[in-house]
Amino acid sequence: GINAEYGVQTETVLRQALTESKEITKCVILTGAGTMPMGMCERVKDEIERVHGEGVKVIAPPERRSIAWMGGSIATSVEGLLAWTMKEEYEEFGPDIIHPRCY
Numbered sequence: 001g002i003n004a005e006y007g008v009q010t011e012t013v014l015r016q017a018l019t020e021s022k023e024i025t026k027c028v029i030l031t032g033a034g035t036m037p038m039g040m041c042e043r044v045k046d047e048i049e050r051v052h053g054e055g056v057k058v059i060a061p062p063e064r065r066s067i068a069w070m071g072g073s074i075a076t077s078v079e080g081l082l083a084w085t086m087k088e089e090y091e092e093f094g095p096d097i098i099h100p101r102c103y
Contacts, residue, residue: 022052030060031067 025048030041041060048056063070089097 025052025056027057027059030058031064033065035060036065 028044028048030044035041041058045056045058048058061067085097085101
């Protein structure tokens, strides 16, 4: 089972991974500061393998603490990469305004 010492973040990650299909859990990438506790990578791997069998690959890049900030920084610095939607536009047209701008 899931030990309390690993905290809520670990429990959430493991619960999601353990309920997914074996195919989806063959390769898991941990991102975000909530995945930083010591031993998290090994624990996630062990728990998934316990349920789905051997052969799980868990990747935990050291820069995962700030990966969302890096992605946001890149997205805002590349002109034309994203189609921004202003709050007023969203309020007027609703979620239907998003899809045509992204595809």
